[in-house]
Amino acid sequence: MLTEQEKLDSLTRLGIELSQINDLDILMERVLTRARQFANADAGSIYIRQEDWLNFSYTQNDTLQKKLPRNEKLIYSTFKIPIDTKSIAGYVAATGRTLNIRDVYRLEATLPYRFSKRFDETAGYKTQSVLTIPLENSNRNILGILQIINTQDDEGRITEFSHRDELMMHHFASVAAVALERAQMTRALILRMIRMAEMRDPRETGPHVNRVAGFAVEIYEQWALRHHIDRKVIDKSRDVLRMAAMLHDVGKVATSDLILKKPARLNADEYEDMKQHTIQGARLFEQQQSDFDEAAGIVALNHHERWDGRGYPGHVDFRTGLPIKGYTLPDGSVRGKQGNEIPLFGRIVALADVFDALSTKRTYKEAWDESDIRQQIEKNAGTHFDPELVEIFFSRYEMLRSIQKRYAEEAC
Ligand code: C2E
Ligand code: SIN
Ligand code: SIN
Ligand code: SIN
Ligand code: FE
Ligand code: FE
Numbered sequence: 001m002l003t004e005q006e007k008l009d010s011l012t013r014l015g016i017e018l019s020q021i022n023d024l025d026i027l028m029e030r031v032l033t034r035a036r037q038f039a040n041a042d043a044g045s046i047y048i049r050q051e052d053w054l055n056f057s058y059t060q061n062d063t064l065q066k067k068l069p070r071n072e073k074l075i076y077s078t079f080k081i082p083i084d085t086k087s088i089a090g091y092v093a094a095t096g097r098t099l100n101i102r103d104v105y106r107l108e109a110t111l112p113y114r115f116s117k118r119f120d121e122t123a124g125y126k127t128q129s130v131l132t133i134p135l136e137n138s139n140r141n142i143l144g145i146l147q148i149i150n151t152q153d154d155e156g157r158i159t160e161f162s163h164r165d166e167l168m169m170h171h172f173a174s175v176a177a178v179a180l181e182r183a184q185m186t187r188a189l190i191l192r193m194i195r196m197a198e199m200r201d202p203r204e205t206g207p208h209v210n211r212v213a214g215f216a217v218e219i220y221e222q223w224a225l226r227h228h229i230d231r232k233v234i235d236k237s238r239d240v241l242r243m244a245a246m247l248h249d250v251g252k253v254a255t256s257d258l259i260l261k262k263p264a265r266l267n268a269d270e271y272e273d274m275k276q277h278t279i280q281g282a283r284l285f286e287q288q289q290s291d292f293d294e295a296a297g298i299v300a301l302n303h304h305e306r307w308d309g310r311g312y313p314g315h316v317d318f319r320t321g322l323p324i325k326g327y328t329l330p331d332g333s334v335r336g337k338q339g340n341e342i343p344l345f346g347r348i349v350a351l352a353d354v355f356d357a358l359s360t361k362r363t364y365k366e367a368w369d370e371s372d373i374r375q376q377i378e379k380n381a382g383t384h385f386d387p388e389l390v391e392i393f394f395s396r397y398e399m400l401r402s403i404q405k406r407y408a409e410e411a412c
Helices: 003-020 024-039 060-069 089-094 120-122 163-200 205-226 231-246 250-254 268-275 277-286 291-300 346-359 370-379 385-394 397-406
Strands: 041-050 053-061 078-080 100-103 128-136 144-153
Touching: 003 163, 003 385, 024 041, 024 053, 024 144, 024 163, 024 346, 041 060, 041 089, 053 060, 053 089, 053 144, 060 144, 078 089, 078 277, 089 100, 089 128, 089 144, 100 231, 128 163, 144 163, 163 205, 163 231, 163 291, 205 231, 205 346, 205 385, 205 397, 231 291, 250 277, 250 291, 277 291, 291 346, 346 370, 346 385, 370 385, 385 397
Parallel strands: none
Antiparallel strands: 041 053, 041 144, 053 078, 100 128, 128 144
């Protein structure tokens, strides 16, 4: 239990500490930890609003955690509850009012909300006092709720949350709301950026980027399962990769219309110009404000590298376009990245992009036959493509075909 002095110190440091965290998940976990510490609460959760629902997004529970083997994480089936006045969390999200409940098993029958015993029953836990606070943004929209459970006194007995706890929790809630709002604004900006890229090249870009993103996410997930990546990391990476893959060619906004829309093969000079779209794309994400910027930069820069080192732009500094020191070949040209020098997301999008480019008609070429495409990809395992990813490609071929059908040319 924190002393009063420690509480004050911790509050003062909180803003600074949290402003240094870019990753939304880590930040929300930290807010929850600090909020619980402050109120000496055994458990807590943050629910995030998605339209008319609250998603149970982050949760901590000391009592249940202690029963688990070391380092094992709490597993909750992700569930969601409707935003209405029938549940405690729903009521707070629907009305924007804070609820400070002394004992959820002794709610007056006249109240509109009930405690759902479902959580206690599945988890083997006894909830008693619950403090629930709305997460409100600057426009007073409710983005979610912060809930802390079972505050304990000096002797470890469960007691009720004080008025002071209530006031303090508003501070934590506002930190969480700002972080959430920032993440949601980033997301909205990215979606706008994707639409702008589509406007530039509407005939090809719209359906192409959706398919490439769908393929990339499918291939990534299979790769991650084979490599025993944690489920939470997979889910998060899927989301980041989907948006990054949709923007793989966004650097083409800097390519002239004459080249971009040329209804014939490019000559050597034009092709050199076209290749710049990798570097131009990476420059758009240079600021790295979020995980997403990092992934989008990686994808834009690396999606035309080849496993055998014969791709582009190779080991260049994307800011200047010049070779990185030590990566120049005797003739002065830059060495291509090869094998695992190419980041995973770049290797994945390379395969997804070519599969889609071959499968569809372009202004400069016809679509290929399915069997020719399969042969081409098979043949290029270990030369153009990461051989492991090609293996995954064929093991998930039916799924990839169904994604392709889902995003057929309807958007043209
Ligand atoms: P994209 O159309 O999205 O094509 C992506 C990649 O798919 C190409 O990267 C290439 O690796 C593969 N690809 C596409 N079509 C063919 C094909 O007919 N045969 C083979 N073997 N591979 C194919 P690449 O070549 O680096 O091109 C990058 C981008 O440059 C293309 O994106 C496209 O926008 C543009 N581009 C490339 N060649 C031409 C061309 O001759 N004319 C025009 N107008 N644009 C071209
Ligand atoms: C969620 O984590 O459930 C959604 C968050 C978001 O929309 O950014
Ligand atoms: C999509 O749903 O957009 C693509 C398919 C997938 O997620 O695997
Ligand atoms: C990534 O591209 O972000 C993943 C890094 C890797 O495994 O190459
Ligand atoms: Fe490209
Ligand atoms: Fe492409």
